[in-house]
Amino acid sequence: MEVGRLNKRATILALTPDLATIELGGVWLAIASKDAADLAPQVGVRSLARVDIRARYSDRLQQGRYLKHGNRLFHLTSVRDPTGTKAELRCSADEFVGEAAIYKPEGVPPRPCRVNLAFDAPYRDEYGKVVEYRTKAEVVLIETGRVQADEQLIVGTTTYNVLGYADETDDGIVRGLWLQPMEG
Known part of the structure; x- marks a missing residue:
């Protein structure tokens, strides 16, 4: 697992088929914004800058789920186990703004x-x-x-x-x- 602090507590959310929100528990993670120097102006509720998220392995973290940390809301677009050892997950996410x-x-x-x-x-x-x-x-x-x-x-x-x-x-x-x- 990469050295660094997983110092942010987030809630894992999922959307049911009838569009209801369910909470799946919490997870400790690290959030880092990717370089956004060349982004076009914001036009919607989805931020144009990608976000990198690191977390301890959890089968509750899956592509398509959501993370809520304070007022921040993320949609997981990619979830990877880089070493295949179920120790750490690397996620890419869209952040919602507005x-x-x-x-x-x-x-x-x-x-x-x-x-x-x-x-x-x-x-x-x-x-x-x-x-x-x-x-x-x-x-x-x-x-x-x-x-x-x-x-x-x-x-x-x-x-x-x-x-x-x-x-x-x-x-x-x-x-x-x-x-x-x-x-x-």
Whole structure:
């Protein structure tokens, strides 16, 4: 195992088939950002910089799972046992960034999430023609689950009604939504 401290305690999370979040326990790890000098400007909730994570071997750490450390949230894109001895794991991960928000689903308590807002995003009709410009949000499914129309997102001091799902934006990790600010 590489010399170095595994000094950060993170919670392992998984997404169930019905988009519910389950906790699988904790793990000690080390987090290091990869060089991000040549990155393009941030455009979504997924950071463009990759993150390297080292941890003691655990079969709970698998590709596709999530790690939460404080306010940081990571999606494991690669998990490797470099020596094959089940002593250490090397992981690559995407980190999620964005504005702090509150998701208010119907019938359950509100929950914190992160969101990336794009104002004046082109909204296209069924023929692909831009018919208007709307506010588009990107949310992380592990934090929100399946967001429905008429639910709400609160970002800063603004409350938004969810108009619907932004077609072809769900990759199973993040989802795009069309929003409308509430009057008042």
